[in-house]
Each structure stands twice: as C-alpha cells, then as structure tokens.
C-alpha cells in the first residue's frame with residue numbers, strides 16, 4: 160500500500176464538468192427559444208402576469224394594515240414561477256419568507272400562503288397536503304431539511320425530489336454549507352435554487368462573498384453548479400427541470416444560481432434609497448422578466464393583445480378576490496396557542512390554558 | 526463492557542446479570558431499530574466505531590449503513606437533515622458526540638425542531654430523539670463536561686429526559702424514540718459504566734415519559750434530583766441516617782414534562798426539600814423546581830427550599846472538577862441548614 164491508496168489521498172473528482180457556464184444561461188431572445196413548447200410558454204406567461212399582480216396586491220395590503228409585513232418578489236417572478244412549475248406533484252418545495260409567490264404558483268390559496276405575514280398563525284397551509292415546507296425565516300435553515308427529506312425518499316426508493324430556495328445572503332450561512340455538503344455526500348435528490356437578487360437587505364453581494372460566482376460554490380462540494388439568467392423564465396424553468404429530473408433519477412444534487420434583482424425594497428418597512436442608486440433599479444427594470452417573455456411570445460406570434468388582456472383580467476380577478484378576503488378579519492382562537500405544542504399538553508400547559516380561558520371569559524363579561 | 530462468561534454462568538443461565546447503562550442504551554437502540562423500520566440512527570462516528578462511548582456498537586453491522594449512519598461532521602446539518610427525514614415520516618435518532626458539541630445545532634433545535642408541530646397546527650410533528658452525553662465527573666478536558674439541560678428545558682416544544690439507572694436508560698430511551706414529540710435525551714456520561722442487574726432478554730417495561738420515580742421514601746427531608754446526581758443523593762441519604770435524618774429521594778427522570786404531583790407529594794410528606802443538580806445553579810433547573818415546590822407546598826414547608834448545584838463558573842478543568850460537583854458533604858450541609866433548630 161502507498162499513501163495514494165489511503166483515504167486522505169483518494170482520487171479526487173474532476174472539477175471541470177461541475178463548473179458553471181461563464182455567463183448566465185439564457186433562452187429567450189436566442190435561437191434556442193424556437194424549440195420551446197408554446198403551451199409551456201403560455202402557462203409561464205399567465206403565471207408571471209398573475210405573480211406580478213400578486214406582489215403588487217400584497218404590497219398594497221401592507222399599506223392598508225392587512226399584512227404585518229411583505230417581502231416582495233417583484234422582479235424575481237421568473238424564479239418563483241419556474242421553481243413551482245419545475246416540480247411534479249409528488250416533489251417537495253422548501254421556500255424562504257420571500258417565496259410566497261412560488262407557494263401560490265404551486266396551488267396554495269393566496270390567503271393561506273400569506274397567513275404568516277398577516278400574523279394570525281405561522282403556517283397557513285397544510286405542508287403535507289401541498290408538499291411545501293413552512294416558509295422559513297431563519298436564513299438557510301430550510302436547506303438541510305430539504306436534504307433530509309430527499310435522503311429519506313431515496314432510502315425508501317421513492318422517486319421524489321426536493322427543491323430548496325435561498326437568497327444570496329443566505330449562502331453565507333453555515334446551514335447553506337452544511338446542506339450542500341450533506342446533499343453531495345449522500346447524493347440526495349435535491350436542487351438548491353439561489354436567487355441572487357444583489358442584496359441581503361442593504362448588503363450587496365460583494366460584501367457577502369469572494370467566490371467567482373455563487374454557482375461556483377457547488378464545485379467545492381462535488382456537485383454541478385449552474386448559472387442562469389433569473390429573469391429569463393424559460394431558462395430558469397429548463398435548468399431547474401433538468402436538475403430536478405437528474406436528482407429524481409439518482410444523479411445527485413445541483414446548485415442553481417439565478418441572477419436577478421429585487422426591484423422593491425427588502426420589505427415594505429425598508430428604505431432602499433439608503434443603499435442603492437435609482438439608475439441601478441432602472442437598468443433592471445429594462446431587463447424585466449414579464450417583458451422578456453412577452454417580447455419572445457409576440458415575436459413568435461404567440462401573444463396578441465386579446466391574449467395579453469385575458470392574462471391581465473385573470474390576474475385582476477385573483478387580486479380582487481385576495482383583497483376582498485384579506486379585508487375580512489381572521490377568526491382568532493387564543494386557546495389554540497396551547498394546542499400542538501406537544502402531542503399531549505403537559506399539566507403546566509393545561510393550567511395555563513385554563514388561566515387564559517378565564518381571562519377571556521372575564522374580558523367577555525366586562 | 527463485555528463480561529467474560531464463566532462455566533458456572535452458562536450452567537445457571539441467569540436471566541439477570543450486571544449490565545452497564547451503556548449496554549442498556551445499546552439494547553434500546555437495537556430493539557427500536559428492530560421494532561420499527563422508520564427508526565434511523567445517525568451521527569458522528571456512530572457507524573464502524575460504534576460511537577466514542579460505544580453506545581451504537583454493532584448497529585451498522587447488524588442493521589446496515591442506511592439505518593445507522595456515519596454523517597459528515599456538522600451538528601446543524603445532522604439535526605437539520607433529521608428534521609427533513611422526520612417530515613418524510615422517518616423517526617431519526619441523532620447522537621451528538623458530547624454536550625458542548627451539540628451547540629452548533631441549537632438554531633435548528635430552537636427554531637425548527639421545537640416548534641414545527643405548533644407552527645403547522647399539528648400537520649408536521651417531528652418524532653426526533655437527540656441523544657446527548659452530558660455532565661462531568663469523567664476527567665474530561667474543556668468542552669467535554671457541560672450540563673446543558675437548562676438551555677433545552679427553557680424551549681417549549683421539547684421534551685427533556687434523563688435516565689439515572691440502567692433500567693431507565695433502556696425504558697426511557699425506548700419511550701423517547703417511540704414518542705411523537707422531539708426528545709432531548711440526556712445521558713449522564715459518568716453513569717455509562719454504572720452497573721445493575723438487568724437482562725437484555727427481558728428488558729424492563731417502557732415507562733411513560735413524565736413520571737418521576739421515588740427512589741427512597743423519607744420522613745424528614747426530600748432530595749429532588751435527576752441524572753448524574755441521583756447516585757450522589759442516594760449516598761447522601763444513606764450517610765444522613767447517621768445524623769438521624771431520614772431522607773427521601775425523588776428522581777425526576779424527565780425535566781419536561783415535569784412531574785409536579787410526585788414532587789409535591791414527596792415534599793409535603795417531609796416539609797423540607799433540597800434540589801440537587803450538577804449544572805450551574807443560577808437560572809438552572811433547580812430554580813424552576815424550587816419555585817414550583819414553594820408555590821405548591823408553601824404551607825407544608827418548615828424551611829426554604831435549598832439548592833445544591835454546580836458553581837456559576839465555566840466548567841472547571843478536570844483536576845479541579847471535584848470541587849465543583851455537588852458531593853455528599855455539600856448535600857448534607859444543605860440538609861443541615863433546613864432550620865431544624867427552630868422546629
């Protein structure tokens with residue numbers, strides 16, 4: 160035996176095939192777009208238009224005091240929609256707080272998707288029914304969950320993939336690192352989608368990382384990294400679909416970096432003028448995901464004014480319904496606070512629940 | 526750990542013979558793995574090595590790498606992955622190598638494990654058991670002797686269980702793994718090699734989590750304790766007989782749920798109580814226990830409830846740890862201060 164045969168010297172994986180493209184991958188406006196399925200493009204368009212309207216409506220609801228806070232994904236709709244549509248019904252989605260649009264695009268009632276941000280409960284939808292984990296606020300902590308779920312599915316011979324979403328800032332967290340490492344070691348069927356929207360609240364990407372790109376981080380763990388134009392919905396959808404398919408077939412995890420931009424402030428409570436130039440925002444407005452797709456569709460004769468109007472009308476109907484239902488006060492049952500802490504409440508919780516019931520009763524009497 | 530089998534042993538084939546707490550824990554893991562295909566053991570060095578304390582000895586050999594898995598070395602990743610596995614329907618049993626090395630997993634524990642059931646209105650319970658060897662008394666160098674129970678018991682949504690006997694090590698670990706709630710299972714590492722007559726062939730019944738055990742009934746004062754301090758309290762109770770004190774000893778077995786009824790009944794019977802634990806006193810489990818005893822038993826008390834705990838210092842280096850750990854003398858000293866003269 161020589162040192163070359165021992166664990167520390169084991170043959171290394173060839174890094175070259177894992178490296179991302181030098182430039183973000185694009186489809187719209189390129190010759191390759193001609194091969195795209197018109198039906199898929201139509202679906203993506205309808206969802207993008209709806210998504211844009213959803214973001215505007217949710218932001219308006221914060222101004223009316225109907226949402227406690229809203230982290231908007233305006234400008235990032237292509238990533239949100241592509242993530243939802245790249246999954247088949249049995250796959251799992253692991254969203255962050257900014258990803259309510261992906262949750263809605265996957266079929267969850269917008270009111271249920273916004274429950275966390277309205278504040279009447281933490282998770283408004285049934286994660287098992289929709290196969291969507293709760294919206295995760297502690298950055299990157301949802302990523303190891305996706306790995307564990309994917310790993311468990313693989314152990315069970317169940318062809319299920321998990322798609323986990325995180326922001327550029329979240330890639331600096333330890334859980335990002337640990338999740339990617341576990342995923343690669345276990346060859347778990349999981350896809351990580353980083354939406355690089357340029358900022359973590361106010362901190363720009365340059366202060367977050369010295370990596371060549373975020374997609375390059377994949378290479379260090381031994382998985383492929385893919386770099387894609389996050390405003391090109393067809394490209395994001397294709398890259399994610401391929402990665403999900405590969406994962407499901409046992410090919411292991413992929414890290415996808417989608418380069419995009421947060422057009423709105425971090426949340427409605429943030430003032431973005433403190434840390435960025437309006438000219439930068441304008442540059443990204445000129446690279447808008449909805450317009451990029453509409454240009455392609457129009458050029459190929461797949462979108463006329465009537466079809467566009469139909470999409471807008473459908474989006475408006477969704478917004479009107481959301482507005483109306485969000486203007487109803489949610490029904491609150493304070494005693495529910497004591498439910499679901501444990502399978503069976505402890506004696507102390509039973510006593511505290513009784514105390515609260517008595518307080519509520521006294522309130523009603525007075 | 527293995528005791529040589531003599532000819533006489535084989536001839537008599539006694540069903541009960543001295544077993545260590547480590548063996549009982551290993552048997553509990555084996556029996557859980559055999560009973561339920563959803564159970565998966567995972568952690569650092571739990572596979573080929575059998576864990577640094579050998580608690581998982583032979584499990585990978587007997588159940589395969591998929592059921593007892595050496596993970597990458599990252600505690601948040603281990604626990605985070607366990608969350609996802611539990612979401613899928615598995616029943617992960619995570620081993621943290623030492624008390625102080627569980628801290629990297631703290632965010633996963635507090636922000637997800639403890640509250641997933643609640644935040645999803647019961648849709649996603651997480652039946653995860655986190656085994657943590659804890660406490661001092663083994664001559665460990667820095668970071669190998671922490672008593673971290675207070676961090677966990679202050680986190681709603683977690684059960685905190687700690688066995689003090691060989692029999693309970695088996696029974697409580699089986700119960701913890703079978704529980705649909707997340708359990709922090711604190712293993713008093715200095716009791717790993719403690720022995721008792723116990724048979725892996727006829728293991729003890731699985732006790733429900735949340736019942737304290739009265740280890741000794743007494744008439745003059747009650748010691749309330751758990752985990753590594755139980756043997757010390759029993760020794761103190763024996764020594765106290767010479768002073769004419771008849772001490773009762775309650776072993777909590779779980780800090781959450783806290784068995785107030787058993788504790789209150791034992792304290793009312795004597796009118797005096799000392800809470801004993803190894804971790805630092807300030808803000809520790811003893812503070813909560815003493816407060817509850819006072820609230821529940823005030824009119825039965827002849828003296829303030831006292832605490833005997835570790836000092837409020839970072840855990841000492843091994844050559845000094847005996848000064849930190851509550852011993853028999855310190856316990857008897859506290860008992861002596863329970864206002865006997867004013868009776």
Ligand SMILES: Cc1ncc(C[n+]2csc(CCOP(=O)(O)OP(=O)(O)O)c2C)c(N)n1
Pocket residue numbers: 257296297298325326327328329330356358359360421425
């Ligand atoms: C562990 C943790 N630290 C800090 C925060 C506070 N916080 C919320 S969002 C945010 C910025 C995240 O930026 P990024 O990951 O790029 O995602 P984006 O908000 O741009 O979608 C911060 C610091 C948090 N939620 N979790």
